[in-house]
Amino acid sequence: MEQAKFKWVLRERSQEKPARLAEFSEQQARKVQRFHSSFKEYRPTPLTELSQLARDLGIKNLFVKDEAYRFGLNAFKVLGGSFAIGSYIAQQLGEDIDALPYVRLISDDVRSRLGAKTFITTTDGNHGRGVAWTANRLRQQAVVYMPQGSAAERLENIRAEGARAELTEMNYDDTVRYTSELAQQNGWVIVQDTAWEGYTEIPLWIMQGYMTMALEAYEQLPVKPTHIFLQAGVGSLAGAVQGFFASVYGDSCPLTVIVEPEKADCLYRTAAADDGQLHNVAGKLDTIMAGLACGEPNSIAWEILGSCSDGFVSCPDHTAAQGMRILGNPLAGDMKVVAGESGAATVGLVAEALRDERLKALKQALQLDENSVVLCFNTEGDTDKANYRRIVWDGAYGRE
Ligand SMILES: Cc1ncc(COP(=O)(O)O)c(C=O)c1O
Incomplete structure (x- = not known):
């Protein structure tokens, strides 16, 4: 489906669980977390509840796991x-x-x-x-x-x-x-x-490393979410988090949606083609979401995403810019979240789908309504401060 520069595809979850899922179990996540917690810089990052924003958008609640606080490095990576x-x-x-x-x-x-x-x-x-x-x-x-x-x-x-x-x-x-x-x-x-x-061993360990973030969120959430939105470059982050939640929640895993910039939407293209092949995007991959500017999917991540994820959305750049402005300018009662371009993409998509009348079909496809409890990950803070100000202060990349 396509509307106002957004493209999306929904998929049926496979009945058969991918063998890879065993590598993203809760037990494995706890092992990873034990390793991370041996560093003196380790602290769980906050899970920020944006209940006023959720009310304004017409959903039940919105939680943002804020990786800007990770190890003092401003990103989850x-x-x-x-x-x-x-x-x-x-x-x-x-x-x-x-x-x-x-x-x-x-x-x-x-x-x-x-x-x-x-x-x-x-x-x-x-x-x-x-x-x-x-x-x-x-x-x-x-x-x-x-x-x-x-x-x-x-x-x-x-x-x-x-x-x-x-x-x-x-x-x-x-x-x-x-x-x-x-x-x-x-x-x-x-x-x-x-x-x-x-070359799969080190990338698998990298993906497993990301599970600390998912495990923390799982333990911090006061309620089970209905939706999880995950931004993707090559899909390692999304594959790891999807793998973890598919492992712990099984068949009742929340609806999970993978979000990419339109200029580098290799996972969306792979999902849309649905022909058993990975589909790459070549060229300059020109998007403000620098962390998501990857044109070739991680094959391990696809093994999980292709079987377990429910939706894939390809978004214009203004989605991320919108997310950055919304998170950086909270409604009274909500906490401020400083989100970089790649970090804000998912909140941007949720807000666009709920606020833009032209995106009614997208909102319906994503099954967003007053009962929705949404979990997003702000995967980076203002890692490019000059661009952060251009977008949040000066209004660059406004909605069309
Ligand atoms: C801030 C941020 N978010 C998300 C991602 C996407 O991760 P992946 O390439 O594993 O899909 C990246 C990748 O560099 C990133 O830097």
């Missing part, structure tokens, strides 16, 4: 990079990750058995900062490449963690291929947040 690096070290040493909390990871014993490692990755900003942060904490090296057009502030934040970080002239997916070649040439460890043929 460090959860994945840190758990993957921890799991890689555990594997190298032949130990269980439960035996390798942070204090042991930085011990002389571990350092002398492991040796010096260099971790390399591609990022639009948040993932690379998480990898650089982890390498820095563990006194190892990180090398980070960023696609063309990445924000200067995000580059500087990665360098501030002691990593070697550079901008390229390529888009995200081509930069990933480039870093993968460099890793092979130099014997470095590639820590990429997407899988491809022959």
